[in-house]
Amino acid sequence: MDALYQHWFKKTGRTKEKTEEQTQSARFSNHQQASKLNAFFKDNPNQIENSSKGYVSMVGAGPHDPELLTIKAVKAIMRADVLLYDRLVNKDILELASSASDWIYVGKRCGETSIKQSEISHLMVQLAQQGKRVVRLKGGDAFVFGRGGEEALELVRHSIPYEVIPGITAAIGCSASSLIPLTHRGISRSVTFVTGQVVTGAFDAWSQLMKSGQTLVFYMGLEKSSEIQKGLITSGLPDDFPVAIISHGCSPQQQIRITQLNQLKELSKTLKGISPTLIVMGEVVKLREQLINTVQSVTEYEVT
Numbered sequence: 001m002d003a004l005y006q007h008w009f010k011k012t013g014r015t016k017e018k019t020e021e022q023t024q025s026a027r028f029s030n031h032q033q034a035s036k037l038n039a040f041f042k043d044n045p046n047q048i049e050n051s052s053k054g055y056v057s058m059v060g061a062g063p064h065d066p067e068l069l070t071i072k073a074v075k076a077i078m079r080a081d082v083l084l085y086d087r088l089v090n091k092d093i094l095e096l097a098s099s100a101s102d103w104i105y106v107g108k109r110c111g112e113t114s115i116k117q118s119e120i121s122h123l124m125v126q127l128a129q130q131g132k133r134v135v136r137l138k139g140g141d142a143f144v145f146g147r148g149g150e151e152a153l154e155l156v157r158h159s160i161p162y163e164v165i166p167g168i169t170a171a172i173g174c175s176a177s178s179l180i181p182l183t184h185r186g187i188s189r190s191v192t193f194v195t196g197q198v199v200t201g202a203f204d205a206w207s208q209l210m211k212s213g214q215t216l217v218f219y220m221g222l223e224k225s226s227e228i229q230k231g232l233i234t235s236g237l238p239d240d241f242p243v244a245i246i247s248h249g250c251s252p253q254q255q256i257r258i259t260q261l262n263q264l265k266e267l268s269k270t271l272k273g274i275s276p277t278l279i280v281m282g283e284v285v286k287l288r289e290q291l292i293n294t295v296q297s298v299t300e301y302e303v304t
């Protein structure tokens with residue numbers, strides 16, 4: 001594990017100076033956990049890692065901050081021959097890869113000409129068939145609104161060995177870094193992740209949503225806020241239902257706007273084009289006012 005961290009700090013140029021005493025005490029308190037982890041890695045040799053054939057690691061890069069990567073993700077990135085990465089992946093994360101690795105941008109953005117999904121899958125399959133260790137790096141978690149399932153099915157179709165390494169999805173990362181608990185005893189017992197595309201769904205989306213949860217998190221919702229506001233209010237949510245709009249979550253540019261449901265459309269107009277942005281709704285949003293009091297590190301606030 002030590003070697004891993006040394007590599008990490010060298011690669012990212014971070015300095016991590018500690019007194020000898022601090023280091024020893026951290027070592028001591030983490031010792032048991034580290035030995036357990038080391039034993040785990042020893043007892044569970046990664047079949048994929050030892051494979052001489054090509055394979056794909058589908059890796060969740062989390063929301064922007066490289067320190068939110070899992071250790072497993074860092075290891076996969078470090079041993080990759082080639083990385084296929086999306087638009088929302090922080091470029092600092094690529095720096096963790098070997099200098100011999102190739103990086104290929106396969107990002108997509110609505111309204112822009114970009115690589116097709118079928119082309120990405122084809123490229124991934126081809127590289128693995130050439131015997132490469134491919135890392136398919138996606139923002140957040142690959143299996144949450146990331147088309148990771150579709151790409152994995154394509155790998156299965158071509159009999160390519162692969163693994164899936166989870167990442168922190170935007171809803172989890174952005175709500176925590178904005179001090180909005182997604183659930184809270186007595187306030188919210190469930191949370192629903194929704195795509196902004198819900199507005200074009202054929203089914204009675206709004207009443208389904210009302211039943212599903214007390215906290216709602218909309219991915220890709222900013223452009224659809226007018227329909228979201230109308231749909232939810234028409235289905236019975238109050239005008240003053242609390243709303244937080246979080247942009248550039250988990251980054252130094254993070255901004256949080258607090259509003260209420262009947263103001264969502266107007267506020268969103270002023271944020272047009274700001275990406276990525278996540279919308280969190282529910283009474284839990286109000287807890288932030290109290291939680292903010294003694295918090296040590298939250299990047300940036302803009303409360304309206």
Ligand SMILES: C[S@@+](CC[C@H](N)C(=O)[O-])C[C@H]1O[C@@H](n2cnc3c(N)ncnc32)[C@H](O)[C@@H]1O
Nearest residue numbers: 063140141144146169170219220249276277278
């Ligand atoms: C195509 S989805 C990908 C979601 C990703 N797979 C995940 O698990 O977070 C992209 C949407 O996720 C949300 N998103 C991702 N990262 C974000 C961030 N750092 N801050 C705010 N929203 C984010 C935005 O709604 C963005 O439009």
